[in-house]
Amino acid sequence: xxxxxxxxxxxxxxxxxxxxxxxxxxxxxxxxxxxxxxxxxxxxxxxxxxxxxxxxxxxxxxxxxxxxxxxxxxxxxxxxxxxxxxxxxxxxxxxxxxxxxxxxxxxxxxxxxxxxxxxxxxxxxxxxxxxxxxxxxxxxxxxxxxxxxxxxxxxxxxxxxxxxxxxxxxxxxxxxxxxxxxxxxxxxxxxxxxxxxxxxxxxxxxxxxxxxxxxxxxxxxxxxxxxxxxxxxxxxxxxx
Numbered sequence: 001x002x003x004x005x006x007x008x009x010x011x012x013x014x015x016x017x018x019x020x021x022x023x024x025x026x027x028x029x030x031x032x033x034x035x036x037x038x039x040x041x042x043x044x045x046x047x048x049x050x051x052x053x054x055x056x057x058x059x060x061x062x063x064x065x066x067x068x069x070x071x072x073x074x075x076x077x078x079x080x081x082x083x084x085x086x087x088x089x090x091x092x093x094x095x096x097x098x099x100x101x102x103x104x105x106x107x108x109x110x111x112x113x114x115x116x117x118x119x120x121x122x123x124x125x126x127x128x129x130x131x132x133x134x135x136x137x138x139x140x141x142x143x144x145x146x147x148x149x150x151x152x153x154x155x156x157x158x159x160x161x162x163x164x165x166x167x168x169x170x171x172x173x174x175x176x177x178x179x180x181x182x183x184x185x186x187x188x189x190x191x192x193x194x195x196x197x198x199x200x201x202x203x204x205x206x207x208x209x210x211x212x213x214x215x216x217x218x219x220x221x222x223x224x225x226x227x228x229x230x231x232x233x234x235x236x237x238x239x240x
Contacts, residue, residue: 032104032188033083034092040208041085042111044092045183046102048077050193060193063101074192076183077102085111103189109180112137112211113155114148115218117175117225122147122200125224129217137211138203140187143195148184149221150207155179155214162215168222172230175222177214 036042050073053059062072069075083095096102108114117125119141129136140148155162156179163169178184185191187198201207 028188029102029104030093030096031089032186033096034087034089036104036106036186037083037085037087037092038089040111040203042208043085043107044083044087044186045079045105045107046077046081046096046099047073047105047183047185047189048075049073049101049103049190052193072192073103073190074185076105082107103191104186105183105189106186108178108182108184109153109156111153112150113153113214114178114182114184115151115155115175115214115221116146116148116178117221118228119145119147121174121221121224121228122149124228125217125220126200128220128224132220134216134220135207135212136201136217137207138199139201140184140197141200142185142191142197144192147200148178149217150203150211151214151217152211153179156182158214159218162218163222166219166222168219168226171222171226173222173225174228174230175225 033044036044048069049063051061051063053061060072061067062069062075064075064077078099081095081099083092087095122139122141126136126139137150139150142148156177159177160169163171163173185197188196191197
């Protein structure tokens, strides 16, 4: 991939470097981008931001400029400006300066795919997975109540067959897989004007490079989705 995964000492140094005086170009978003590219080996894409008008029911618009945008603040803004895996802090800062204020998006289908389930199901599933000593990769929580489990690539293409093998193919599950062509908003960016995304399980040196196969998690995630209720109308909207 052209990058080297380093240790926790280098992670601390990267974060401290971004806070040193005299480096105003190193904004928090650029630091996050450098962590994702240089430490975890992920590509990063600049994303649109949502803007909410005055008042509690103000109109939500998207920084992409499309008045009829179908996903305000939840889609790539400039895919051609992808910051590739391996970019350093300086490289990330220079690249991100070209799209000031952009959200940090992670493309699925390359280093990982994503299993998306409701937050309630995720909080039900995580303790079970831990008790069974099943490896869990990074898990992000979005402000619209969806949890994103990062798993090995090709999960999206293989999801129907995996559900069939596990006996969940006929169930109404609030679960979907995101692969090539989809993106998730990465912490600490705002998602769709609803608030920041945060980590339920932060990336680690092993799980970022080699996220677990979907088949290891899927049975437990499907059970948790089934237990916490059927899909609500419009479930799954808001991620690219």
